[in-house]
Amino acid sequence: MTQGFAAVDVIRAKRDGHELSDAQIDWVIDAYTRGTVADEQMSALAMAILLNGMTPAEIARWTAAMIASGERLDLSGVGRPTVDKHSTGGVGDKITLPLAPLVASFGVAVPQLSGRGLGHTGGTLDKLEAIPGFRTRLGADEFADQLRTVGAAVCAASDALAPADRKLYALRDVTGTVESIPLIASSIMSKKIAEGTGALVLDVKVGSGAFMKDVGSARELARTMVELGGAAGVRTVALLTDMSVPLGLAVGNGIEVAESVQVLAGGGPADVVELTLALAREMLAAAGLPDADPEGALATGKAMDAWRAMVVAQGGDPDAPLPTPKEVELLRAESSGVVAGLDAYGVGVAAWRAGAGRARKEDPVSAAAGVLLHRRPGEWVERGDVLAELRADDPARIPAALADLRAAVTVADAAPERPPLVIDRIA
Structure with a gap:
C-alpha cells in the first residue's frame, strides 16, 4: 500500500505546473485502479497533465506505476528471443498480419498483444476475426506455448495486464485528453x-490518417517511448512512417x-511490402x-508457412473463404487527370461509415465492409x-460513406510530391 495523499492536492500540484513526486504518482495510479480516486478527479489530473506536460522522470514513474497495477508476463521460458511491434494506428495498416509470421519464421518469438479499431483506424483483432474460427483470446499458458511452438501469437491482452491503463484510456477517450504525449507514451509502453x-x-505514424499530424509531435512521442523502453531494459527503436495516404489498397x-x-x-502492394520489410529488418x-x-x-513461402501455422493454432481456417459484402458501390472519376490526393483520414471515415469500424468500443463491426482502392496518387x-x-x-450505410470517399479523392493536372514512406528512425 502506497502512502496516502488527498487527490485534490495532487491535481492542484500538476494544475500549478509542479513536478509530481514518485510517491504521489504511485499513490494516485494505485488509488485510481482500486476506485479510491474517482473518475472526475482523474479526469482533472489528466487535463492538467495535457496542459502542463510531464518531465521525463514523471513519465517514467507514471509508466512504472501503471505496469505495477497488474501482472507482468514472464516469457523467459519461451526458448526464443522475443521482439514485438507496435503501431500508433492508421488507415489500411494491416502490417502486423504479414509481419508477425515473417519474423517468427526466423525462430524469433513475436508476442503481439493487439487491440480493436475505434473511429477511422482499424484494429488488428477485428481483422483477424474475419478469418472463420480465429480466436483472439488466449490464456497465458496457451500464449506462451504458441510462442514456443509457432513463434507468433496475435491476441487480446489479458485484463490483468496494466489495468490502470485500461481504465485511464477509456477515461481519456471521453474527456478530451487523448492528445497528451506523456499519457500516450505511458499508455503504450x-x-x-x-x-x-x-x-x-x-x-509511429504521421499524417492526416494518423494520431500525430506533424513530424515534430511524432518525433517527440517516438523519443519519449524509446527512452521509456530503454530505461525498462527493453531494446526499443522507432520508425516514423507516412500516413497521409492509406497503406495498400484495402481498408x-x-x-x-x-x-x-x-x-x-x-x-501485394509495394508500400505494404516496403514497410513490412523495413519493420522486419x-x-x-x-x-x-x-x-x-x-x-x-x-519469396520462398517460409513466411506463409508460419502464417498458416499461427492461424491454425488459434482455431482459424487459413483456406476458408473470407466474408463478402452484400452491397458494392463504385466510385468513378468525374474528370480525367492525375490522382493528386487520397486523404487517409477521409478513406478511413468512409470505411468506418460502411461498417468496418466502430464509434464506441462495444459496437459490432462488419468483416466484409470497407474500401478497396483501384487507383493511387500519381496515377x-x-x-x-x-x-x-x-x-x-x-x-443504408452507402450514401454517407460514398460522400466521404468522394471527398477523400482529388483528381487534378498533377500530383504533389509525397514524403518517403519511412521518414525517420529513432533509437
Whole structure:
C-alpha cells in the first residue's frame, strides 16, 4: 500500500505546473485502479497533465506505476528471443498480419498483444476475426506455448495486464485528453513492457490518417517511448512512417486479411511490402539476427508457412473463404487527370461509415465492409474510370460513406510530391 495523499492536492500540484513526486504518482495510479480516486478527479489530473506536460522522470514513474497495477508476463521460458511491434494506428495498416509470421519464421518469438479499431483506424483483432474460427483470446499458458511452438501469437491482452491503463484510456477517450504525449507514451509502453518482450519496434505514424499530424509531435512521442523502453531494459527503436495516404489498397477487415496474404505469397502492394520489410529488418536485428533475409522468406513461402501455422493454432481456417459484402458501390472519376490526393483520414471515415469500424468500443463491426482502392496518387485516370469500390452489408450505410470517399479523392493536372514512406528512425 502506497502512502496516502488527498487527490485534490495532487491535481492542484500538476494544475500549478509542479513536478509530481514518485510517491504521489504511485499513490494516485494505485488509488485510481482500486476506485479510491474517482473518475472526475482523474479526469482533472489528466487535463492538467495535457496542459502542463510531464518531465521525463514523471513519465517514467507514471509508466512504472501503471505496469505495477497488474501482472507482468514472464516469457523467459519461451526458448526464443522475443521482439514485438507496435503501431500508433492508421488507415489500411494491416502490417502486423504479414509481419508477425515473417519474423517468427526466423525462430524469433513475436508476442503481439493487439487491440480493436475505434473511429477511422482499424484494429488488428477485428481483422483477424474475419478469418472463420480465429480466436483472439488466449490464456497465458496457451500464449506462451504458441510462442514456443509457432513463434507468433496475435491476441487480446489479458485484463490483468496494466489495468490502470485500461481504465485511464477509456477515461481519456471521453474527456478530451487523448492528445497528451506523456499519457500516450505511458499508455503504450506500460502495456508493451508488462507484456514481457525483450525488444520492441515502434511504428509511429504521421499524417492526416494518423494520431500525430506533424513530424515534430511524432518525433517527440517516438523519443519519449524509446527512452521509456530503454530505461525498462527493453531494446526499443522507432520508425516514423507516412500516413497521409492509406497503406495498400484495402481498408477494412476481411479485405485487409486478403491483402496481407498476398504479401505473404510474395505479392501485394509495394508500400505494404516496403514497410513490412523495413519493420522486419528492425525486429530481426533487435533479436540478434541482423543478417536475416526477410525478403527471401516472403519469396520462398517460409513466411506463409508460419502464417498458416499461427492461424491454425488459434482455431482459424487459413483456406476458408473470407466474408463478402452484400452491397458494392463504385466510385468513378468525374474528370480525367492525375490522382493528386487520397486523404487517409477521409478513406478511413468512409470505411468506418460502411461498417468496418466502430464509434464506441462495444459496437459490432462488419468483416466484409470497407474500401478497396483501384487507383493511387500519381496515377492517370480517364473520366468514368473506377477510383475505388465501397463495400457494405447494410445499403443504408452507402450514401454517407460514398460522400466521404468522394471527398477523400482529388483528381487534378498533377500530383504533389509525397514524403518517403519511412521518414525517420529513432533509437
